[in-house]
Amino acid sequence: MNTVTLEVRSPTDSLADFSQASKLGQGSEVRIIFATDELLWKVLNANRWAILNAMTGTGPLALRDIALRVGRDVKAVHTDVHALVNAGVIQRGDDGFVIPMTECIQISCRRQLELSV
Numbered sequence: 656m657n658t659v660t661l662e663v664r665s666p667t668d669s670l671a672d673f674s675q676a677s678k679l680g681q682g683s684e685v686r687i688i689f690a691t692d693e694l695l696w697k698v699l700n701a702n703r704w705a706i707l708n709a710m711t712g713t714g715p716l717a718l719r720d721i722a723l724r725v726g727r728d729v730k731a732v733h734t735d736v737h738a739l740v741n742a743g744v745i746q747r748g749d750d751g752f753v754i755p756m757t758e759c760i761q762i763s764c765r766r767q768l769e770l771s772v
Contacts, residue, residue: 658742659685659755661699662763669726683754686745695762698742702727703735705758707744715751 689695702725709724710716716724722732736752739745745754754760 657685658759658761659687660761660763661687661689661695661744663689663695665690674698687694697764699744700735702731703739706732706739707754710745710752710754713752713753716750717751721752 705725718733722729
C-alpha cells in the first residue's frame, strides 16, 4: 500500500532520521513533516480534509470539479487546494490536481504526557 504519513516532528529529529535512512539506503516511505501541531492542523483543516476525501480514487480534477464535489465556491476551494499543494499533500499536473499515487493518508501525532502525582 502506498501511504503518505503526515507527522509532527522537530526539524532536528527529521534531519537525523533522514540522514540515518540515507546511510542505510532506505527511505521509500513518503513523509510530510510539520514542525508543530498547530501548523499541521492549520494546513489540514476540516475543509481541506473534505477536499482530500473528495479527490480520493479519482484521476486529475479541475478546481471547478473539486468545488462541485465538496459543495463550496471555486474561490474558497482554490485557496485550500493551493495550501495543500504548497504542503506537498497534492500535486498539480497538466490535467488538473491529483493526490499522488496514494492509497492511504496517515496522520502520526505522538505526545509524551507529563503526569503529576
